[in-house]
Amino acid sequence: MEKVAEFYQLMDESATIRRIMADYYLLRMASPTQIEFLKRIAVTLDNAPRDQQGVLRLKDEQDRVVLIKDEYETSELQKDIRFFEHGEALFLNYLSEIHPGFGEELQQLCTFIGSEPYDLFFTDRDGTVNNYCGRYRSSIQPAYNAVYLSRFGKTVRQTPVILTSAPLMEDGIRELCVIPEPIYVLAGSKGGEYSTFDGPRVSRPVPDWVEKAMDSLNARIEQLLQQPANHVFTQIGSGFQKKLGETTVAYQDVFGSIPEQDSRRFVDELHRVVADVDGEGHHIRVEDTGKDLELMPTRGGGTVSHFTKGDGLRFLVNELELQVAGKRILICGDTEADLPMVEAAVALGADVSAVFVTSDKDLRGRVYETGARCEFVSTPDVLVAGLDRSASG
Ligand SMILES: [Mg+2]
Numbered sequence: 001m002e003k004v005a006e007f008y009q010l011m012d013e014s015a016t017i018r019r020i021m022a023d024y025y026l027l028r029m030a031s032p033t034q035i036e037f038l039k040r041i042a043v044t045l046d047n048a049p050r051d052q053q054g055v056l057r058l059k060d061e062q063d064r065v066v067l068i069k070d071e072y073e074t075s076e077l078q079k080d081i082r083f084f085e086h087g088e089a090l091f092l093n094y095l096s097e098i099h100p101g102f103g104e105e106l107q108q109l110c111t112f113i114g115s116e117p118y119d120l121f122f123t124d125r126d127g128t129v130n131n132y133c134g135r136y137r138s139s140i141q142p143a144y145n146a147v148y149l150s151r152f153g154k155t156v157r158q159t160p161v162i163l164t165s166a167p168l169m170e171d172g173i174r175e176l177c178v179i180p181e182p183i184y185v186l187a188g189s190k191g192g193e194y195s196t197f198d199g200p201r202v203s204r205p206v207p208d209w210v211e212k213a214m215d216s217l218n219a220r221i222e223q224l225l226q227q228p229a230n231h232v233f234t235q236i237g238s239g240f241q242k243k244l245g246e247t248t249v250a251y252q253d254v255f256g257s258i259p260e261q262d263s264r265r266f267v268d269e270l271h272r273v274v275a276d277v278d279g280e281g282h283h284i285r286v287e288d289t290g291k292d293l294e295l296m297p298t299r300g301g302g303t304v305s306h307f308t309k310g311d312g313l314r315f316l317v318n319e320l321e322l323q324v325a326g327k328r329i330l331i332c333g334d335t336e337a338d339l340p341m342v343e344a345a346v347a348l349g350a351d352v353s354a355v356f357v358t359s360d361k362d363l364r365g366r367v368y369e370t371g372a373r374c375e376f377v378s379t380p381d382v383l384v385a386g387l388d389r390s391a392s393g
Helices: 004-026 032-047 071-086 088-098 102-113 143-155 208-226 260-279 309-319 336-347 361-369 380-391
Strands: 056-059 065-068 120-123 161-163 185-188 193-195 240-243 246-250 284-288 292-299 328-333 351-357 373-377
Touching: 004 032, 004 056, 004 065, 004 071, 004 143, 032 071, 071 088, 071 143, 088 102, 088 380, 102 351, 102 373, 102 380, 120 336, 143 380, 161 309, 185 309, 208 240, 208 246, 208 260, 208 292, 260 284, 260 292, 309 336, 328 336, 336 351, 336 361, 351 361, 351 380, 361 373, 373 380
Parallel strands: 120 161, 120 328, 161 185, 328 351, 351 373
Antiparallel strands: 056 065, 185 193, 240 246, 246 292, 284 292
16 A cells, blocks of 8 residues: 555445444344454555654655554554454453553443433534544544444434534545444534435525535535645545535644645635635635634625534434433533533433543533533543443443
8 A cells, every 4th residue: 555545445445344344243243254354454554654653654646745644543443353353341451451540430431321221312423432533534433433332322212413513425424434223313514414324414404695605615626626736635634524504624634744835835725716706706704723724605794604513403303303301311522512512402401411521621610510410531432332331231
């Protein structure tokens, strides 16, 4: 493996295999061939060219070197191989080896969650029930994680929801998620769009002018990204994400993979695209996060992305006809953007329990302030293991 494109192809293959593995496992069938496939992917990754720090050195279509820190991809593959090869008890031992304090945290979390089934479950994905990956496009859910979440999801009385700010489809969470069964509703764009297992995409209505501006903007950005010099920007960090009423384009990643001048040239080109779209009578607001540009149509200062995950929860409660008042709901998150889910559920009169994956004192304080029962853990692995254990009673 030498090319970045091959890296992504490999990770996409791992998604297919992992989906099958999780499926067979939940049906209590063995899948030795799939483990071999997964091992082969791990070996290919292992043998790929690396620098002295162990960072992958791959090439884009123009033979420029792209550095990829594949810590997430490699460690999650190793975890999957252990889970399926050595069994669940030894897998938990392994998790306690790699996470100091895992056993105590797990114990405490299980006491908090309890064994009585929840009526509802809303959870964020990245950094919450899925370990954080520096590259959105290859943040494939591991199969062990899908097994754990499937088992817990089945115990929830009403449809459980995975709610993320990432887009739903076209390199969205539908492709990244390997849960094999129709247990969860997947919701993207902070809950503004969702689909059941393989059902159609449903989205909340957005004004006509937003849709027109987004179509024009996205078509131009796609053209720009098709140029060989720019294709690499789909392969780093946040990549290219078409959300509802907002588009994210990465121009750099946390590893600084892109040379400064290339990055700057691409940002200039994106600004020219925005100027062109503005020239058509739209107005696109540009927010620079330091690694990505977030582009959203605006009118009178308003944008569609003022929508929070709390609005998303409310939208889904209506759409899926969920009963919330007086019901036991578990909400999981890891950042401030997840707080509105907790607040919305409290406001809707639910009996809310919240688990946040964070050691940030301010954020912990803000979760307490919502009035929900709350618990905190240090890593997504503790959370998913705890959910699984509470599902098995
Ligand atoms: Mg998150």
